[in-house]
Amino acid sequence: MSKNRKPTRVRRLSAEAVTAGHHIIGPAGAEPTKVVGTDIENDDFGTPAVVVATLDSGDTLRIATGSQVQIAVDDAEAGAGSIPAQDGTPEAVIAHAVSVHPESTQLQGIAERLSNGVNVKSGSNLQDVHDLALSLLVDFADATNAQRVCDLLTPLPFDGNFGRWKWIEGALALASYLAYDDGDPARADAYSASLRTADDAETDPLKAKLAGAVRQRQLNAPNLYDPEISRAAAAGNPAAEKDWRVVRLTALFYLRSHGGSETLTTEELTRRIHNELLAIRAL
Numbered sequence: 001m002s003k004n005r006k007p008t009r010v011r012r013l014s015a016e017a018v019t020a021g022h023h024i025i026g027p028a029g030a031e032p033t034k035v036v037g038t039d040i041e042n043d044d045f046g047t048p049a050v051v052v053a054t055l056d057s058g059d060t061l062r063i064a065t066g067s068q069v070q071i072a073v074d075d076a077e078a079g080a081g082s083i084p085a086q087d088g089t090p091e092a093v094i095a096h097a098v099s100v101h102p103e104s105t106q107l108q109g110i111a112e113r114l115s116n117g118v119n120v121k122s123g124s125n126l127q128d129v130h131d132l133a134l135s136l137l138v139d140f141a142d143a144t145n146a147q148r149v150c151d152l153l154t155p156l157p158f159d160g161n162f163g164r165w166k167w168i169e170g171a172l173a174l175a176s177y178l179a180y181d182d183g184d185p186a187r188a189d190a191y192s193a194s195l196r197t198a199d200d201a202e203t204d205p206l207k208a209k210l211a212g213a214v215r216q217r218q219l220n221a222p223n224l225y226d227p228e229i230s231r232a233a234a235a236g237n238p239a240a241e242k243d244w245r246v247v248r249l250t251a252l253f254y255l256r257s258h259g260g261s262e263t264l265t266t267e268e269l270t271r272r273i274h275n276e277l278l279a280i281r282a283l
Helices: 075-080 090-099 107-111 123-140 145-151 162-180 185-200 205-220 226-235 238-257 266-282
Strands: 007-014 021-024 033-042 046-055 060-064 068-074
Touching: 007 021, 033 266, 046 266, 090 107, 090 123, 090 145, 107 123, 123 145, 123 238, 123 266, 145 162, 145 185, 162 185, 162 238, 162 266, 185 205, 185 238, 226 238
Parallel strands: none
Antiparallel strands: 007 068, 021 033, 021 068, 033 046, 046 060
16 A cells, blocks of 8 residues: 555455455564565466465465455445446446456446447447356356346346346356355256246247257367367467357356256366366466
8 A cells, every 4th residue: 555545445366366456464463565466376286276366575375266255345446346326326336346456447347338228239349248247256256246147147137038048148157157156056046047048939849849859969078168268278378268268158157057067077077167167266
């Protein structure tokens, strides 16, 4: 913190979401110290295990992945993070979610595109809302705001337009995982049930049977983009690797929301989602 700006509150952040510019509160409540860089160390099995935060003092903090730390927030950030008076409207939810992460030009760009309101008939608007929720979880480990943004889409019904539905479906799959991870399996199941309404939309018995068989094959042998991820990693292209891993992550959310399959259990999918989030944040 600068000498002229005192921390007014503290918020908790996932270890993997700590980035340069954050003011982290050290062990035993030590004074907030600015982070100037982070790195992630893997364990002997190649799984991200420890976040190493380098401080402006030259010291380092080693933080276990999956744990949370405290970040000091100053007056300006606290003001920006307050919820607008029209709390509950899509615009207010989006504005609040983005204001919590003022350092992100990506989130600011999405908010700007949605500044005139969310048109639920617009596929591009639905995609922006979905992408905002996904980025909040993936890039900032902000599950609370990711859930709130998801819920701008989760009440929308399937209307036969699969181009629009895929973004609503993605939000339902993400919301289902977030609810499960938050210890609310009943709510997670409710999101999953809403997602599967499109599966039962076909009224012709023969077409419905054929569609069900195709869907089961997709669940049993899903495309998880292993070749694309391997090629990007081998080429030393972390941006492309991250993009493909995010696509894989959304596929894992979808699979989990369907209760797994004959080849992938919900427990295995949950494990893979956790590991995928760690791998993405390590890039």
